Amino acid sequence: MLIQLLVSGLALGSVYALVALALVLIYKGARLLNLAQGELVTIAAYFSLAILQQIKLPYLVAMIPAILLAGVFALIVERIVIRPLIGSEEWPILLATWGVSITIRGIIGLLWGHEPRPLPSPFTSQHLRLGAYFISGQELVIIIASLLMLLVFYLFFRRTKTGLAMQLIADNHTGALLCGISVNRINGITWIISGMVAAVAGITIGPIFFLHVEVGFGLLLSAFSAAVLGGFGSIIGAILGGYLLGVIQTVTGGYMPTAIKNSVPFAILILVLVIRPRGLFGKALVEKK
Amino acid sequence: MMQAENKKLVIYISLAILLMMIPWFIGNYLTYLFNLSGIYIIAILGLNILMGLGGQMFFGGVALMALGAYGAGSLTNLLHIPFYISIPLSGFVACLLSLIITIPALRLRGLYLAMVSVGFHLILEQIIGGWESFTGGYNGLSLPKASLAGIQVASDRAFYYVVLVTVILCLWSATNLMKMRVGRAIWSLGQDPIVSSVLGVHVTFYKIVAFMVCAFYCGVSGGLMAHYLRFITPDHFTMILAIMLLVGMIIGGWGSLKGSIAGGFFVTILPEAIGLFKDYFLGAATALYDVQATISGIIIIIVVIFMPKGFAEWVKDLIFKWSYDQRGRR
C-alpha cells in the first residue's frame, strides 16, 4: 500500500514540481506572481482534449501540438496583459493576472461547459506489476514525462545563451539591461516556457484528475505552497518542494478523509510561513519593497 | 460662516429626504438593486481601507463577507438574535475569525499575502460547503424574516431603510476613523511601512487593526446580505464576486471612501447589464455565469491597464490631454 501511495505521491509531486517551476520562473524573470498559472495548466489540458477529439491523434502524439499551443497562448497573455503594465506597482499586475485567470475560466466554461471531463489516455488502463503491487500506468507517464521536461529545461537553462540571459535577469534586472540583454524579449520566452511546462503537467494529469473549470486555482495554491516549501525564488526549491508536497499530501491522504487531504497544501503553506518563511532551500526573505 | 454652515445642512437634509423617498418612486426590483449595491458598498469600504489605504494585498474580502453572513445566520437561527444585533455582531465575528489569517500574514509582503488570502477563500469555501450540519453546505442556509419590535422588515422597501442606515453609519464611521490617529497610521502603512516604523508607527499593531476594520465592514456586509436574501449558499461568495468588488474599488478610486459608493453600484449593475442579453445565450444554464466571468476578467484587465487611478481620474486625464492638444502645444 505504501509503495503505491509513494508512487502516486511522486506523480502528484511531479505535477506540483512542474507548475511550481513555471511559477517561479516568471517570478524570477519579471518579479511578478502569475495568478493565472493554474489556468494555463487547465487550458493546455483542454487543448489536448480538443486535439484528441477533433483530429483523433493518439495521446502521446497529441501532446506535442498541445504543448506548443500552450506556449503560444502564454506568450499572447504576456503580450496583451503584462507588457502594458511594465513598471507599474505590484497590485495592478497582480489583479491583471487574476483577471486573466477568471477570463480563461469563463472561456473554458463557455466552450466546454462545467461537467468534469476525462482526458482519454491509453495508459489509464495499464498497470506495471512490481511484485505484489500494481502501479498505475498513467502515473508512470506523469513521472517520466515530468523528469524529461525537467531535463530539457535544465539543459536549456544552463547551456543556452537564452537560459543564461534568464539567470542574469533574475539576478539583476538593470545589470542585464546594461549587458545588452533585451529583457522584454527574454521575458516573453520565459512565459512561453512557463506555458509549456504547465502544459506537460496538465496533459499528464488530465486522465487521472479529470478536466474541470475550477481546477486551476487549487492547483495554483498547491504549486505556490510547494514553491514556498522549497524556498520561494529558488528553482531547485520549487522542484523539490513540489515532489515533497505531492508525497506528503498523498501519503496523509491515504489515511485521512478527502476534505483534509485537499487542505494539506494550504496548511503546509501557513506552517512554512509561520515557522520557517525561507523554506527548505531558500535564502532569508527580505522585506523588500 | 453661518451661511456656509446652513447651506451644508440644507444640502444634507434634502439629500437625506431624497434618499428616503427613493423606494417609493422606483419599483421593487430597482429597490432590490439599490439594496444590493448598499451591501457591496460596505464591503468595498472595508477593502478600500485595508488595500487602498493600508496597502495590504488582501484578496479575501468575499471570504470575510461569507464569515459575516454565516455568522449572522447562525446567531439568528440558533440564538434567535434579532437582525439589528446580529448584523453588528457578525462584523465582530468576522473580525475575530480573521485573526486566524491575520496573525500568520503579518510578516508577509505583497504577493505572499495575496496568495494566502486567495487560499483562505478557497479553503473557506470547502469548509462551508462541507460542514453541512452547521452551514447547510451547498443546499444553503435559511434565515427567518427580519423583524423590528414585532414589525416585519423583510420587504425590499422596508429593508432599504435598514441598508440605508447601515451604509450611512459605515461611511460616517469610516470617514471619522480615517481622520483619527488610527486612520493616519493605516495610511502611512500603505505609503511606506519602513518609513512608518522609523517614524514610530507600530507597524504590526496597525496592520492588525487595518485587517480587523476591513473584516468588520465585510462581516457587516455579509450579515446584511444574509438577512436580506434570507438564503445563502457558498455560491453567493464566489471568486467572481471578489474580482467584481476589486473592479468596483478601482473604478471608484483605489483608496477612496466615497468611491466605494460608485464601486458598489458598479458591482450590481454590471451583472444586470450582462443579464439583459440573456436571451442571446443558448445552451447551459451556466453560460450566464461564464459570460459574467469572462467579462469581469476582461474588465479588470482593461481597468487596471487604462485606469489604475480610478474612473474619475481617467476622465480627468483625458480631458486634460484633449485640452492640451487643443491649444496646439507640442
Next chain:
Amino acid sequence: MERKMIMLKVSDLQVYYGYIQALFGINLEVPKGNIIVLLGANGAGKSTTLRAISGLLKPRKGTIEFQGQSIGGLPPHKIVELGIAMAPEGRELFPNLTVRDNLEAGQYTRTYKIEKKEDWERVIQWFPILGERMTQLAGTLSGGEQQMLAISRAFLTHPILLLLDEPSLGLSPLLVKSIFQSISKMNRETGLTILLAEQNVRMALSTAHYGYVLELGRRTLEGENKVLLENNEVLSSYLGFS
C-alpha cells in the same frame, strides 16, 4: 583643444522623474578619444544625464546624438549594441554569480573570439585583483573590487563610448587614485572615449580633458581641466568643499 570628431552630442536634454523635472536642457559634446567629466554635487543631474544616454531613462525633450544617430528613447540593450556601455551608480553587478560570470555577462553580445580574448586580457591586466578573485561571488567583493568589476564588465561589451557614474563613490583615497589611473590607462591604450560623472573634483580634473559643471539640472560652467582647476574658488562654492 584640437578639433576632433564629436562622438556624442547632447542638446537641450530634458528628463523627468514622473512629474518632477530633473534636467532642464543639458547641452554637452564628447569628442572622440577624450575623457570628459560631469561635475556637480549630489542631485545635480549627473547620474540622470548618464542614465538618459544609456537608455535607462527616456528623455522628455531634447536630443542625444551618437555618431550622428539619434538615440534618445532607444531601449538600453539597443544602445549597448550601438557601442555605449555604462558602469552605473550602484554598480548593478550580479551578486549571486562569480566574478568570471559577471565578466562573461559583459561579453553576452560579443561573438568574435579573438576580440573577446583581447578584451579579457586587457581587463585582467588593468585590474589584476579580479584575476585572483575569479571564482568569488560578486556580492562578497569589497567596494573597490566591485567598482573595478563593474567597469570591467562594461568594458567587455566592447564599447566605443564608456560611461562611468561616480567611480570613486565610497572608496578610500588610495583606491580612488588607482581607479583613476586605470581610467587614464584605458583611454590611452585603447583610445576609448570616456564620459564620467564625479563629485571628486581634483581627481576627475587631473584625469579628464574637459569638464562640465552641473547644478540642479542645469549646466553652469564648462572648460578645459586646467581652466576649471584654476577656477577652484568658484568651483568650491558650487561643490561645497575646499
